[in-house]
Amino acid sequence: MRLKELREQVCEANLELDRRKIVVHTWGNVSGIDREQGVIVIKPSGVSYDKLTPDKMVIVGLNGQVVEGDLNPSTDTKTHLVLYRAFANIGGVTHTHSAHAVAWAQARREIPCFGTTHADYCNGPVPLTEPLSPDEVTRDYEAETGEAIVRRIGKGNPLATPMVLVAGHGPFTWGKTAADSVLNAVFLEEIARIATATITIAPHAGPVEDYVLNYHYQRKHGPGAWYGQKK
Amino acid sequence: MRLKELREQVCEANLELDRRKIVVHTWGNVSGIDREQGVIVIKPSGVSYDKLTPDKMVIVGLNGQVVEGDLNPSTDTKTHLVLYRAFANIGGVTHTHSAHAVAWAQARREIPCFGTTHADYCNGPVPLTEPLSPDEVTRDYEAETGEAIVRRIGKGNPLATPMVLVAGHGPFTWGKTAADSVLNAVFLEEIARIATATITIAPHAGPVEDYVLNYHYQRKHGPGAWYGQKK
Amino acid sequence: MRLKELREQVCEANLELDRRKIVVHTWGNVSGIDREQGVIVIKPSGVSYDKLTPDKMVIVGLNGQVVEGDLNPSTDTKTHLVLYRAFANIGGVTHTHSAHAVAWAQARREIPCFGTTHADYCNGPVPLTEPLSPDEVTRDYEAETGEAIVRRIGKGNPLATPMVLVAGHGPFTWGKTAADSVLNAVFLEEIARIATATITIAPHAGPVEDYVLNYHYQRKHGPGAWYGQKK
Amino acid sequence: MRLKELREQVCEANLELDRRKIVVHTWGNVSGIDREQGVIVIKPSGVSYDKLTPDKMVIVGLNGQVVEGDLNPSTDTKTHLVLYRAFANIGGVTHTHSAHAVAWAQARREIPCFGTTHADYCNGPVPLTEPLSPDEVTRDYEAETGEAIVRRIGKGNPLATPMVLVAGHGPFTWGKTAADSVLNAVFLEEIARIATATITIAPHAGPVEDYVLNYHYQRKHGPGAWYGQKK
Numbered sequence: 001m002r003l004k005e006l007r008e009q010v011c012e013a014n015l016e017l018d019r020r021k022i023v024v025h026t027w028g029n030v031s032g033i034d035r036e037q038g039v040i041v042i043k044p045s046g047v048s049y050d051k052l053t054p055d056k057m058v059i060v061g062l063n064g065q066v067v068e069g070d071l072n073p074s075t076d077t078k079t080h081l082v083l084y085r086a087f088a089n090i091g092g093v094t095h096t097h098s099a100h101a102v103a104w105a106q107a108r109r110e111i112p113c114f115g116t117t118h119a120d121y122c123n124g125p126v127p128l129t130e131p132l133s134p135d136e137v138t139r140d141y142e143a144e145t146g147e148a149i150v151r152r153i154g155k156g157n158p159l160a161t162p163m164v165l166v167a168g169h170g171p172f173t174w175g176k177t178a179a180d181s182v183l184n185a186v187f188l189e190e191i192a193r194i195a196t197a198t199i200t201i202a203p204h205a206g207p208v209e210d211y212v213l214n215y216h217y218q219r220k221h222g223p224g225a226w227y228g229q230k231k
Numbered sequence: 232m233r234l235k236e237l238r239e240q241v242c243e244a245n246l247e248l249d250r251r252k253i254v255v256h257t258w259g260n261v262s263g264i265d266r267e268q269g270v271i272v273i274k275p276s277g278v279s280y281d282k283l284t285p286d287k288m289v290i291v292g293l294n295g296q297v298v299e300g301d302l303n304p305s306t307d308t309k310t311h312l313v314l315y316r317a318f319a320n321i322g323g324v325t326h327t328h329s330a331h332a333v334a335w336a337q338a339r340r341e342i343p344c345f346g347t348t349h350a351d352y353c354n355g356p357v358p359l360t361e362p363l364s365p366d367e368v369t370r371d372y373e374a375e376t377g378e379a380i381v382r383r384i385g386k387g388n389p390l391a392t393p394m395v396l397v398a399g400h401g402p403f404t405w406g407k408t409a410a411d412s413v414l415n416a417v418f419l420e421e422i423a424r425i426a427t428a429t430i431t432i433a434p435h436a437g438p439v440e441d442y443v444l445n446y447h448y449q450r451k452h453g454p455g456a457w458y459g460q461k462k
Numbered sequence: 463m464r465l466k467e468l469r470e471q472v473c474e475a476n477l478e479l480d481r482r483k484i485v486v487h488t489w490g491n492v493s494g495i496d497r498e499q500g501v502i503v504i505k506p507s508g509v510s511y512d513k514l515t516p517d518k519m520v521i522v523g524l525n526g527q528v529v530e531g532d533l534n535p536s537t538d539t540k541t542h543l544v545l546y547r548a549f550a551n552i553g554g555v556t557h558t559h560s561a562h563a564v565a566w567a568q569a570r571r572e573i574p575c576f577g578t579t580h581a582d583y584c585n586g587p588v589p590l591t592e593p594l595s596p597d598e599v600t601r602d603y604e605a606e607t608g609e610a611i612v613r614r615i616g617k618g619n620p621l622a623t624p625m626v627l628v629a630g631h632g633p634f635t636w637g638k639t640a641a642d643s644v645l646n647a648v649f650l651e652e653i654a655r656i657a658t659a660t661i662t663i664a665p666h667a668g669p670v671e672d673y674v675l676n677y678h679y680q681r682k683h684g685p686g687a688w689y690g691q692k693k
Numbered sequence: 694m695r696l697k698e699l700r701e702q703v704c705e706a707n708l709e710l711d712r713r714k715i716v717v718h719t720w721g722n723v724s725g726i727d728r729e730q731g732v733i734v735i736k737p738s739g740v741s742y743d744k745l746t747p748d749k750m751v752i753v754g755l756n757g758q759v760v761e762g763d764l765n766p767s768t769d770t771k772t773h774l775v776l777y778r779a780f781a782n783i784g785g786v787t788h789t790h791s792a793h794a795v796a797w798a799q800a801r802r803e804i805p806c807f808g809t810t811h812a813d814y815c816n817g818p819v820p821l822t823e824p825l826s827p828d829e830v831t832r833d834y835e836a837e838t839g840e841a842i843v844r845r846i847g848k849g850n851p852l853a854t855p856m857v858l859v860a861g862h863g864p865f866t867w868g869k870t871a872a873d874s875v876l877n878a879v880f881l882e883e884i885a886r887i888a889t890a891t892i893t894i895a896p897h898a899g900p901v902e903d904y905v906l907n908y909h910y911q912r913k914h915g916p917g918a919w920y921g922q923k924k
Contacts, residue, residue, distance in 0.1 A: 024879065024880075024883050025876070025879065025880070027810070044922065045920055045921050045922065046920055046921030046922060047922070071922055072919070072921070072922055072923075075912060075919065075920050097810045099883070099886055099887045099890060100890055102808060102810055102887050103887050103888075103890035103891045103893075103894055104894055105808065106807040106808040106887065106888075106891040106895075106898060106901070107891050107892075107894035107895035107898050108895065108898070109894055109895060114337040114399070115333060115336065115337040115399045115400055115401070116399060116400045116401070117258070117328045117333055117400075117401065131902060131905075132902075132905065134902075134904045137904050137905060137908050138904075141908055168807070168808045168809060168901040168902065168905060169808055169809045169810075169905075170808070170809070170810065183256070186255065186256065187255075187256070190255050190330070193330055194328075194330045194333050194334050194337065195337075196890050196893055196894060197330060197331055197334035197427050198334045198337040198338050199338075199893070199894065200334075200427055200430070200431060200893060201334055201335055201338035201340055201427060201430065202337075202338035202339065202340060205337060205338050205339070208337070208399040209362060209363075209365075209399065211365045211368050211369075212362075212363065212368060212399060212400075215368050215372055219306060226303070226306065227276055227277055227306050228276050228277030228303070229275065229276065229277060229278070229302055229303055230303075345568040345630070346564060346567065346568040346630045346631055346632070347630065347631045347632070348489070348559045348564055348631075348632065414487070417486065417487065418486075418487070421486050421561070424561055425559075425561045425564050425565050425568065426568075428561060428562055428565035428658050429565045429568040429569050430569075431565075431658055431661070431662060432565055432566055432569035432571055432658060432661065433568075433569035433570065433571060436568060436569050436570070439568070439630040440593060440594075440596075440630065442596045442599050442600075443593075443594065443599060443630060443631075446599050446603055450537060457534070457537065458507055458508055458537050459507050459508025459534070460506065460507065460508060460509070460533055460534055461534075576799040576861070577795060577798065577799040577861045577862055577863070578861060578862045578863070579720070579790045579795055579862075579863065645718070648717065648718065649717075649718070652717050652792070655792055656790075656792050656795050656796050656799065657799075659792060659793055659796035659889050660796045660799040660800050661800075662796075662889055662892070662893060663796055663797055663800035663802060663889060663892065664799075664800035664801065664802060667799060667800050667801070670799070670861040671824060671825075671827075671861065673827045673830050673831075674824075674825065674830060674861060674862075677830050677834055681768060688765070688768065689738055689739055689768050690738050690739030690765070691737065691738065691739060691740070691764055691765055692765075
């Protein structure tokens with residue numbers, strides 16, 4: 001894939017954040033990776049969505065240096081880079097401050113898998129990172145945020161749990177492409193919103209039965225998945 | 232009614248889900264039945280609403296085989312079929328993951344009939360199914376979901392309670408036509424949303440008086456109903 | 463004012479309900495009165511807002527007979543008529559099932575005057591009617607609903623408390639004109655929505671100080687009101 | 694800056710309130726100051742947003758007299774003036790009745806700094822004023838509201854805490870320009886909305902760690918801030 005195409009995809013994915021109404025102002029950023037060329041394409045910092053065009057996207061090397069672009073990349077760029085280095089099968093990363101996902105992150109609670117809506121996209125609770133220590137914040141806050149995510153997600157397949165809540169901060173999501181990572185951000189916000197209502201109705205609600213969770217997750221994502229159309 | 236017309240009605244009913252904003256992404260499906268020909272028309276699986284056209288609808292026989300159509304039907308097709316076989320007077324079925332209806336289903340609580348807004352459309356609480364057993368999930372999850380709904384609704388008139396919550400999953404609604412089943416999905420979501428607020432304000436709120444419930448239900452649906460215009 | 467003009471105003475006021483997004487489907491109705499001619503103009507029953515035109519409005523005499531119009535008037539017509547007969551200085555009445563106002567009505571709680579947003583439009587709590595008895599429901603439900611409202615509002619100036627919650631049902635509002643009664647329905651829904659959030663944050667929140675309530679109410683509605691522009 | 698330009702900026706800032714959907718009806722007002730000429734430009738009282746044009750803005754001297762304009766200025770004008778006199782480095786002030794900010798003001802609770810979304814814009818909790826006394830309300834309610842804000846914000850840099858909740862009333866925000874004060878009103882409403890959800894999920898949620906708060910605040914607003922683009 002040429003970088004021109006990736007610029008367009010990442011720009012479009014950032015605009016989709018705004019169209020799906022999960023960002024206020026400039027509170028979100030999406031990136032995509034070209035693993036062959038060893039670069040990511042990411043939103044410039046603090047630029048509003050109505051002014052985003054593909055040529056304003058910033059190209060950054062995996063070690064963090066800007067390769068191409070006149071604008072500063074997102075301040076969260078280092079977090080994105082840590083995720084790309086640790087999760088070899090992901091192609092896109094999204095960060096937002098969508099309201100209910102942030103609320104669970106601020107409440108410092110994992111989102112239990114209360115039902116099939118959740119199980120369709122995330123194979124278990126939406127995990128929560130450990131808080132950063134003062135040292136980690138001082139040393140390299142954005143990179144350490146990525147490391148905390150990687151520690152929490154662990155060694156399994158990151159696409160089985162394509163979403164996380166950073167304690168006291170908010171959600172990061174990922175996917176095979178930049179567009180998929182945005183969809184996962186949309187799904188996480190809806191899952192979180194429904195979860196907030198669930199515990200309002202039943203403060204001690206428990207998770208859905210394991211065998212239902214597994215069935216739903218496999219129906220969409222397992223080796224013999226039959227949801228959707230043949231690709 | 233020719234199948235062409237039913238295709239159009241069912242396509243339109245699926246699009247209405249999106250326009251009424253009770254679905255996110257592809258999280259909902261509507262079907263309609265032609266009882267003379269013994270077939271249902273249903274949304275294809277995983278196709279987004281902006282790409283739906285009448286010719287993409289899938290025609291499925293009552294025993295589950297695809298009669299016409301290049302795309303896979305909704306993964307929930309077997310649930311729809313069980314409902315059509317059990318409820319002889321319904322013409323349409325809708326399934327969504329609308330937020331507040333899902334929240335009550337996840338909280339595993341029936342929605343009490345808190346007031347006349349609810350009584351206008353559902354003659355008593357919105358019922359909740361029993362959870363499926365591991366055996367039922369393994370054997371035939373989607374069909375067993377339908378059977379659990381049929382057991383819960385019972386032998387009475389299904390149009391008097393045209394909505395149900397599947398425990399840990401979400402709502403199914405039905406009606407005389409595909410369009411009516413969508414309206415019932417819209418009403419259920421609004422009833423559920425208001426019920427969430429009601430118990431936020433008064434955690435021990437009780438149901439509306441039986442004689443008010445009955446009066447409102449009969450005003451719209453009884454033999455001498457006088458709501459609306461003569462048809 | 464000629465009836466043609468009142469038809470247009472009442473039609474427009476009904477459409478405003480929909481534009482302000484405080485109604486779902488056909489769940490609301492507005493009327494206006496011509497006291498000289500002794501008739502009200504009201505929405506036809508069960509007609510959706512996208513099909514409303516001034517000529518479809520129904521003209522009803524103060525004793526309840528239809529004077530002009532091919533369609534059935536709103537089933538709530540008798541409630542409107544009771545209010546017009548009891549409250550000599552009102553010119554319009556609105557009934558909705560807006561979510562948060564209904565939630566408080568279902569929770570059977572008055573809305574305390576928690577702050578100035580409320581005090582700007584309603585001089586004290588939003589009152590709640592007593593429930594109807596079985597006899598009242600059987601005898602003449604819609605008229606008795608009006609009587610319960612009139613008993614609750616009492617002998618004072620109804621424009622100082624232009625809104626009420628009917629227990630287990632929902633809100634009625636009124637004003638000098640049909641358009642004003644719709645604005646009061648919009649304000650009540652917003653007041654109720656903010657009140658729901660208020661008790662979520664502080665379950666035992668108390669009302670605003672009386673002297674602030676009075677100041678705000680007088681600033682907008684008192685004899686020397688200085689809010690807005692000279693008329 | 695000529696007054697014509699300031700009229701346009703303030704008019705545009707008022708319209709932005711409506712476009713961002715943080716006001717209902719006429720429930721909000723924005724002003725801007727020209728410190729050289731010693732005047733502010735402010736929204737006229739009770740005029741709806743769809744009728745606002747730059748020439749309808751009212752110009753008011755710092756002592757409160759109308760300098761130019763046929764319409765009455767906002768009834769909250771005196772509050773704005775007190776803020777401009779006390780906070781020498783602000784250029785715009787916004788007042789709204791946005792739902793969640795009002796709910797916290799009515800609940801009489803400061804909004805704890807639950808996370809980084811909040812820390813990005815406000816260096817600590819969103820403060821709450823002391824209630825006014827009966828004397829203060831009688832003497833000069835709008836000016837005393839401003840004085841209560843000034844007492845609460847104190848002698849520090851008002852731009853580090855560009856938002857306040859007036860107890861029982863609602864939010865005031867400020868910024869370097871009228872447009873910035875509107876953005877702060879948008880941010881406050883979103884911060885308040887997320888905070889309401891946070892305490893729904895975890896009633897005893899605590900604030901974010903101080904060292905994270907400081908890091909985030911400095912990243913956007915400190916002397917070496919690196920968020921956004923070089924100006």
